[in-house]
Amino acid sequence: MLDRLIAAALLTMAGVTNAAESCAVPPNLTPAPAGAQEEQRILPVEKFVIAWYWWPQNCRNYPGEGCSQKFAFKVHGLWPDGAGKTYPQFCRAPTALSPATVRANWCMTPAVSLLQHEWAKHGTCAWPDEKAFFADEQRVAAGIVMPDVSVLRGKLTAGSIRDAILKANPKLPRGSIFVGTDRKQWLTETRVCLTKAYAPMACEDNDIGAPDRVPVRVWPR
Numbered sequence: 068m069l070d071r072l073i074a075a076a077l078l079t080m081a082g083v084t085n086a087a088e089s090c091a092v093p094p095n096l097t098p099a100p101a102g103a104q105e106e107q108r109i110l111p112v113e114k115f116v117i118a119w120y121w122w123p124q125n126c127r128n129y130p131g132e133g134c135s136q137k138f139a140f141k142v143h144g145l146w147p148d149g150a151g152k153t154y155p156q157f158c159r160a161p162t163a164l165s166p167a168t169v170r171a172n173w174c175m176t177p178a179v180s181l182l183q184h185e186w187a188k189h190g191t192c193a194w195p196d197e198k199a200f201f202a203d204e205q206r207v208a209a210g211i212v213m214p215d216v217s218v219l220r221g222k223l224t225a226g227s228i229r230d231a232i233l234k235a236n237p238k239l240p241r242g243s244i245f246v247g248t249d250r251k252q253w254l255t256e257t258r259v260c261l262t263k264a265y266a267p268m269a270c271e272d273n274d275i276g277a278p279d280r281v282p283v284r285v286w287p288r
Contacts, residue, residue: 090136090174099183101163108156110149112193114268115261116245117204118143119213121254122177123286133177137288140213142175143256144185145204147193151271158192165197172201175208207265212236213257217288226279228254242269245276246283253284 119140126134133141148154164186169179176182190200212235216228225246232244245258260270277283 088138088174090138090177092170092173096166096169096173096179098164098166098169099180101161102183102187104160105157105188107158108154109158109192110153110155112147112155112263113150114148114263114271115193115207115265116146116148116258117207117211117261118146118245118256118258119208120256121216121285123217123288124249124253124255127253127286132179133173136177138177139215139217139288140257141177142204142208143181144176144189145200145207146189155192156188161187161191162197168197168201172205175205203265207261210265211239211259211267215288216254216285219285223283223285224279225277225281225283228257228283229279232257239267240269242273242275243267245270245274247276248281248283251284252277252282253286 120143122133122138122141125141146154161183164179164183169182172182173179176185185204186197186200190197194200194203212232214231214235216223216231219227219231221227225248228246229241229244233239233241239259243260245256245260246254247256247258249255258270258276260268262268
């Protein structure tokens with residue numbers, strides 16, 4: 068019950084402060100194919116993680132869909148997690164997303180192939196259907212503000228990225244925030260560790276990615 072109250076409080080707070088980013092859904096979106104069944108791993112769900120790509124860096128690595136609109140953070144996915152470092156994946160045979168689902172969620176995750184992948188790999192392991200999966204993903208993402216870190220000045224570190232996230236989300240535990248970088252220390256993604264009730268929690272085994280002291284570079288929007 069306490070977890071659910073904390074999660075509800077975060078959602079209310081973020082709903083007040085999280086301004087919608089401008090997004091124009093392309094008129095001719097076509098869902099990605101379902102693809103072949105990949106390695107199945109069925110495990111009990113013990114917790115969740117929600118992840119965001121720093122979209123400018125993602126587009127730098129993979130130019131193409133969703134890269135013309137100068138987005139900041141965009142949702143990578145909502146992931147069921149298991150005990151320790153194990154997690155379930157590809158729990159059911161993949162099905163292609165409907166055009167309506169793709170259009171409804173493209174501004175959250177502006178790549179049809181990524182939407183399909185997230186449903187096939189993660190959504191099939193904790194939700195009965197695509198509608199339930201993306202409804203929860205939208206709700207959880209709306210409850211956490213990911214600030215535009217491209218406006219930060221000075222020498223940035225993983226700690227200053229966390230500071231910016233905490234400033235926008237004062238109720239998040241610092242230990243719940245994962246900061247990911249590539250080998251050249253460019254910011255790639257952030258994550259927040261969650262309980263089964265979607266309340267923020269300290270990441271297991273202090274798995275928070277780059278420690279606070281690590282220098283971080285941010286590719287501009």
